[in-house]
Amino acid sequence: MDWDKLGDDAVSILGEYLRIDTTNPPGNETPGAEFLGSILAEEGIAYKIYESAPGRSSILARLGGSGEGKPLILLNHIDVVPANPENWQVHPFSGEVADGFIWGRGTLDMKGMGIMELMACVAAAREGLGLRRDVVFLAVADEEAGGYSGARMLLENHPEELEADLVINEGGYATMDLVAGRPFFMIANAEKYGYWLRLKRRGVGGHGSMPTGQGALDLMVPALARLLENKRPMNINPTMQAFFSRLAEHWEILAPYGEDGDLQTLERLIVENNLTALPALSAVVRDTVSLNILNAGVKINVIPDEAEAFLDCRLLPETDGEDFLAFVREGLQDPEMEVDVFMDMEKAPASPIEGDFFRSIEKVIHADYPDAVTSPFMLSGLSDSRFFRARGVPCYGIIPARLGIADLARIHGVDERIPVQDVKDGVKFLYDLVVELCT
Numbered sequence: 001m002d003w004d005k006l007g008d009d010a011v012s013i014l015g016e017y018l019r020i021d022t023t024n025p026p027g028n029e030t031p032g033a034e035f036l037g038s039i040l041a042e043e044g045i046a047y048k049i050y051e052s053a054p055g056r057s058s059i060l061a062r063l064g065g066s067g068e069g070k071p072l073i074l075l076n077h078i079d080v081v082p083a084n085p086e087n088w089q090v091h092p093f094s095g096e097v098a099d100g101f102i103w104g105r106g107t108l109d110m111k112g113m114g115i116m117e118l119m120a121c122v123a124a125a126r127e128g129l130g131l132r133r134d135v136v137f138l139a140v141a142d143e144e145a146g147g148y149s150g151a152r153m154l155l156e157n158h159p160e161e162l163e164a165d166l167v168i169n170e171g172g173y174a175t176m177d178l179v180a181g182r183p184f185f186m187i188a189n190a191e192k193y194g195y196w197l198r199l200k201r202r203g204v205g206g207h208g209s210m211p212t213g214q215g216a217l218d219l220m221v222p223a224l225a226r227l228l229e230n231k232r233p234m235n236i237n238p239t240m241q242a243f244f245s246r247l248a249e250h251w252e253i254l255a256p257y258g259e260d261g262d263l264q265t266l267e268r269l270i271v272e273n274n275l276t277a278l279p280a281l282s283a284v285v286r287d288t289v290s291l292n293i294l295n296a297g298v299k300i301n302v303i304p305d306e307a308e309a310f311l312d313c314r315l316l317p318e319t320d321g322e323d324f325l326a327f328v329r330e331g332l333q334d335p336e337m338e339v340d341v342f343m344d345m346e347k348a349p350a351s352p353i354e355g356d357f358f359r360s361i362e363k364v365i366h367a368d369y370p371d372a373v374t375s376p377f378m379l380s381g382l383s384d385s386r387f388f389r390a391r392g393v394p395c396y397g398i399i400p401a402r403l404g405i406a407d408l409a410r411i412h413g414v415d416e417r418i419p420v421q422d423v424k425d426g427v428k429f430l431y432d433l434v435v436e437l438c439t
């Protein structure tokens with residue numbers, strides 16, 4: 001295999017793919033799915049397109065194996081979040097190559113990975129690998145709006161096509177700033193789940209010139225303040241314990257935890273070093289509550305008789321929703337506050353970090369990126385992995401892009417870009433992963 005040539009092809013195919021605007025909403029993934037299909041067709045790889053609604057398509061292609069094991073799914077999503085061209089250095093849908101990067105919305109999240117997966121399948125087909133399990137390339141619609149018209153629709157309507165022993169998806173990146181000069185590959189084996197609450201409080205309306213202290217906001221605001229002040233206790237789950245113990249091999253301040261492996265030591269070190277001042281770290285050691293919408297009042301001189309608040313709560317996979325609700329009610333200290341769960345995302349167990357699949361992934365990372373550090377990780381956000389994990393299929397999220405903090409901030413932000421070399425290396429990495437897991 002001429003990896004250099006295949007890598008160059010991947011870069012130019014990614015450029016074309018980026019030029020197809022699949023901003024969600026509305027999604028418009030069908031042209032993206034058809035484009036991926038055209039590459040597969042050139043290689044003689046059969047595929048199916050599933051349309052969940054007009055313009056909303058997902059695509060599935062299968063390299064047949066002997067059936068000794070259940071399939072490996074290489075999962076990615078076609079849609080991207082919106083981008084405002086006015087704020088970008090290059091047009092977000094140009095796929096421009098400059099300064100050693102490919103620029104554009106979706107380069108990192110996650111058209112870049114989608115093309116790496118596609119080209120790994122192309123390489124596997126060209127090599128005629130003897131597979132002991134099918135390799136399924138699956139590019140879906142709608143991830144950025146919750147995945148209900150993409151991954152979940154497919155799992156519900158075509159479960160037989162999505163049978164699998166494991167799934168590789170987006171999740172962690174290879175962060176360059178955690179351990180100086182070395183890519184720290186975070187293999188996401190777990191994620192928090194969304195638990196969105198709607199709070200409603202009635203009060204007594206009246207004239208703004210004569211406050212009573214009993215208006216809906218008079219009652220709502222202090223209750224919300226009580227709740228937000230009272231943070232959930234730290235709960236460092238097995239995934240994050242493994243992450244911190246890997247970090248302790250490199251971070252002096254965590255060394256005592258590396259030595260005694262005692263959870264209390266870890267909690268003490270996190271507090272003493274104020275690590276939870278970093279929102280990204282705080283989010284992975286406890287359930288969080290974010291007050292994001294507050295609705296009340298229609299006129300400056302009218303005391304509102306009704307107020308409504310929306311809380312974006314993100315719960316650890318170990319947290320029970322009912323227990324969390326009890327915590328919220330206790331924190332509000334207001335029995336007359338109505339609390340409704342208006343969206344309970346699929347809670348899904350962590351995928352195993354002991355066992356062959358995780359070890360194989362680590363092994364291939366170390367072989368392809370000799371200076372890499374690897375670790376399990378839990379995402380604070382959501383991905384389509386949750387649908388598979390909830391159905392008992394292990395999922396590992398790993399995008400082999402080596403990024404500093406500044407580049408990580410471009411995900412869902414402006415000037416999103418991926419190093420050209422990482423796309424090329426990523427094709428080889430995913431191919432090597434297929435060889436390791438499927439031959």
Ligand SMILES: [Zn+2]
Pocket residue numbers: 077109110143170
């Ligand atoms: Zn994504």
